[in-house]
Each structure stands twice: as C-alpha cells, then as structure tokens.
Amino acid sequence: MKNALIITYYWPPAGGPGVQRWLKFVKYFREFGVEPIVYAPENPNYPLVDENFSSEIPADIEIIKQPIREPYRFAKFLSKKKTQKMSSGIISQKKTSAIEKLMLYVRGNFFIPDARVGWVKPSVAFLSKYIAENTVDVVITTGPPHSLHLIGMQLQKELNVKWITDFRDPWTTIHYHKSLRLNKASERKHKVLEAAVLKAADIITVTSPTTKKEFEMITETPIEVITNGYDVASEVDYKMDAGFSISHIGSLLSERNPEVLWKVIAEICKENTSFKDDLQLQFAGAVSDEVKQSLEKFQLLKNCEFLGYISHSEALKMQHQSQVLLLVEINSAETRAIIPGKLFEYLAAKRPIIALGPKESDIEEIIFETKSGNFFTYWNDAELKVVILQLYEKFKNGDLNILSEGIEKYSRKELTKRMASLIINE
Numbered sequence: 001m002k003n004a005l006i007i008t009y010y011w012p013p014a015g016g017p018g019v020q021r022w023l024k025f026v027k028y029f030r031e032f033g034v035e036p037i038v039y040a041p042e043n044p045n046y047p048l049v050d051e052n053f054s055s056e057i058p059a060d061i062e063i064i065k066q067p068i069r070e071p072y073r074f075a076k077f078l079s080k081k082k083t084q085k086m087s088s089g090i091i092s093q094k095k096t097s098a099i100e101k102l103m104l105y106v107r108g109n110f111f112i113p114d115a116r117v118g119w120v121k122p123s124v125a126f127l128s129k130y131i132a133e134n135t136v137d138v139v140i141t142t143g144p145p146h147s148l149h150l151i152g153m154q155l156q157k158e159l160n161v162k163w164i165t166d167f168r169d170p171w172t173t174i175h176y177h178k179s180l181r182l183n184k185a186s187e188r189k190h191k192v193l194e195a196a197v198l199k200a201a202d203i204i205t206v207t208s209p210t211t212k213k214e215f216e217m218i219t220e221t222p223i224e225v226i227t228n229g230y231d232v233a234s235e236v237d238y239k240m241d242a243g244f245s246i247s248h249i250g251s252l253l254s255e256r257n258p259e260v261l262w263k264v265i266a267e268i269c270k271e272n273t274s275f276k277d278d279l280q281l282q283f284a285g286a287v288s289d290e291v292k293q294s295l296e297k298f299q300l301l302k303n304c305e306f307l308g309y310i311s312h313s314e315a316l317k318m319q320h321q322s323q324v325l326l327l328v329e330i331n332s333a334e335t336r337a338i339i340p341g342k343l344f345e346y347l348a349a350k351r352p353i354i355a356l357g358p359k360e361s362d363i364e365e366i367i368f369e370t371k372s373g374n375f376f377t378y379w380n381d382a383e384l385k386v387v388i389l390q391l392y393e394k395f396k397n398g399d400l401n402i403l404s405e406g407i408e409k410y411s412r413k414e415l416t417k418r419m420a421s422l423i424i425n426e
Contacts, residue, residue: 002137003035004423005127007148009116011040012057015050015309017250017341021168021207021228022142024412025419027056032420036061037136039127041068041119052311066126068119071111101181108180112189113171117147124154131159138423142166144174149197156200164422165201168228170211175255175334194218203422208362210337226418227366228341229410230348238321244275244395246354247282247322249315250342254288255330258356259298260378264385266298268392275392279303284310284318315342319349323395329357331378336361347372347407352391352400354384372404 006026010018026036036058042065057063111117130136139161141152149165156163171177171194182190198204198219205224206212212223246265269276281300284307295301310318319325325346329335339362346353347366353373357363364375376384394400408414 001030001033001035002423003037003135004029005037005039005131005136005139007039007123007127007139007141007151009041009044009143009145009148010046011038011044011063012053013049013051014044014046015048015053015312017228018144018168019050019053020312020341022166023053023056024229024231025416026061027058028413028416029420030058031413032417032424034420034423037134038063039123040065043067043070045070048309050311052313064130066119066123068116071107071115071118104179105181108182109186112186113150113193114145114147116145117150120147120150120154123151124158127151127155128158131155131161136161138162138164140164140166140423142168143171144169146171146194146197149201150193153197153200156202162202163200164203164205165197166205167211167215168207170214170334170337173211173214173334173337175330175332175338177334205419205422208337208339209365210360210362214337224418224422226415227339227410228344229412229415230344230407231412232348236316236320238317240321241280241323243280244278244324244392245280245282245322246324246326247284247318248326248328249284249310249318249345250340251286252283252288252291252328253330254290255332256328257288257291257294258328258378259294260381261326261328261354261356261384262294262298262300264381264388266300268385268388269300269303274396276303278392278395280305282318282322283307284315316345316349319345319351322349322351323400324391325349325351325353325373327353327355327357327363329355329361329363331356331358333358339363339366343367344407344410347404347410350402350404352402354387354391356384370404370407372402372407 006022008022012019029036107115139152139155141148143149152163152165155161172190195218198215198221201221204215204221205226207227209225212225215223281304287306295304327340327343329338336358343363347370353367355363355367355375356378359377367373367375374387391400
C-alpha cells in the first residue's frame, strides 16, 4: 500500500465540480493499493456548498486541516455579490464596474498565481514536519488554485519527495486569465511559475488532450491525460419530463452565452406552435445577466425555469429525466482544452446531448466516439436547427433515446485505477 498525501483546496462541504475529482479518487484509492491522506484548509471560503458530498468520504482516512487566510473574505466588504461571483469564476468582460476592475487588478497583480498564495508558506512548514514524522510515498497537488502546486514544488525541493501535479484546468491559457488585468511583470511571473512547476514535477496529470499538448511545449516531464468522469451511482429515482425539456446543469457564465442556440430555438417556436408549447428550457446553477437578457431578446423567458444551485443528487436526477441535455463552452481557442465535468455525468444519464463549443474542442471527440449526441460550433445554425427538429420529432413519437457506447472507461473507478497505477509505479 502506497501512502499518497493529497493537497487540495476543494474538499467537502465544498460544492460544484472542483471538489468531485479528488473526492472520487480518494473514495476508491484503497481498492487499487493507495492509502490517501488529505490536506485541506480548515476555514475555506467556498462559493458553493453541498453537504451531501461529505457522506462519500471514507470514514477512517486521515484528513489534516490547517487555517488559511482568505482575501475574498475581506473583499466582501467592498461588494459581497461581486466577490461571490468572482470566486465562482463568473467574470463579465462586457460590463465591468469600477469596483470589479479594481478587484480584478488586485487579484491578478498582488496575488500570484491566485488568492490562496498566502497558504503556501505555512503549509510547507506544517507538511515538512508531518512528512518527517510519517510515511509519505508521494505528494499530489491539484489545482486550481494553482498556488497549491507551489507547496508541492517546495516540499519536493526540501525533502526530495516524489511529486505528482494535477491540473484540473490549464494555468496561463485558461479563458479567464486575460480578464485579470495583468501588467507585463505579473504576466511574466505567471509564466515563470507555470514553467517551474511543469519542469520540476515528477509526473503531470491533466484532464484533456489539448492541455497535454500545450504543456509538452514547455516541459519534458511525463504527462498523462486522466479525464474527469462519472460515478456509477445507485438507482436514480426519476420520471421523464412530460415536456420537451432542454436542460443545462452548471453555471452559464457571461461569455458562455450561445445566442446562436437561442436564435434557432426562437425560429422553431415561431414556425411550430406545438414545439413552443412543449418547450422547457431548464437551468440549474448560476446564470449570468447577459444570458437572461439574450433569452428575453429572443422571447424565450416564458419557456425558462431558473432553479439556481441544486445539490449533486438533484443534478443527477435532473440529468436522467431531461429529454435533452445541453453543454455549452465559450467560443474561444483558449477553451478547446476545457472538458466540463458534467459531460461525463451526461454520458452516464444516456440522454441526447447538444454541445456547443469552439472548433477543435476536446469535447467533440468524446461525444463522437461515444455516439452520445451532437457537437456544434457557434456557426452551425442550420445544422443545429435540423438536429433540434429531429430530436423533437422523436420526442413526439415517444422514441427519443440514444445508444451510446464505450462510456465505461470514463467511470470514476476506472479512472482511479489509472491514477493509482501512476502512484504505485512512481
């Protein structure tokens, strides 16, 4: 049994996708010869909370917690709502107030690589003592926040411990990086730190092929793609939606606004009153004002239901009972590497997927290989309209189903097996 010290910011009761990747690895590690030890902040500022995740933590694993100083706590005195949105990743590039501009400038230039960088020094001191007194075979850091990789790099340097660095998202090529109002010196520092981490790590794990290609241009360190995945859950109790529901689960950011889709749906509504009567647009999670304004512009608000944040168990139920599942990624070259975690749960729900994203997105290959739906760029309005009408016709005929294949390799247990093999063979 190998002992793996996992350094993570997101841990239950955190909600949202950030917590699930390593919670699930920890859940299954022992089946594959790895004993997990989790290090997480004692007093974090989580934008989303889901108490249900706590029940998935193995009862007797060791969890170490240390205090963290959270700058976002103090930023709330300026604007609680804007701070909540920023810490959730909802950054509007179209309408940015003076307070938001100030907060972004401070965040980008005074906290490098991110607002949790103040946790690095005390964590290194604490964990150096812990590792000296306990058996740790490998240290694993997962980001964002990417400042946690600096903890791993320092521990490796001081103690010569094996170190795996896991990137759930890219670093300097992430879509919101350009929104941080970085000056040239700060931008250069980000790239220097990124390169240092990538070159120092013993193994790098990433969640998409595009991120692997980007990192291979910086380092010769071995890089493995281990995507996010889905859990083989117990039987989900659900009843199919009576209407023609198109559901999006997760945040719809300001720049993730598929106006081409709203335009196509509005056209169909004008041409087909039956479609308009049956249509249900369902949104679970934060939805930006820009998205709501677009829906209003295309006269679709009457067909919309905004549920806000829902628990993970409720999200699973919604995915299974929806007629069609919607996945949207920002139309930008920087987001080609982003594979939303919900895609894999969509696969497990076995409902038709409509996905929109940039050209050469890694999402497209997964949807194509699993035969789980259709992927469109933001310019495929004619093809998008044809597919929506085809799905609606199948819905009316009572045979709206898909026969996906090959999704098993994306199960959390199979992915944990792959991650464990890296730890054991390291």
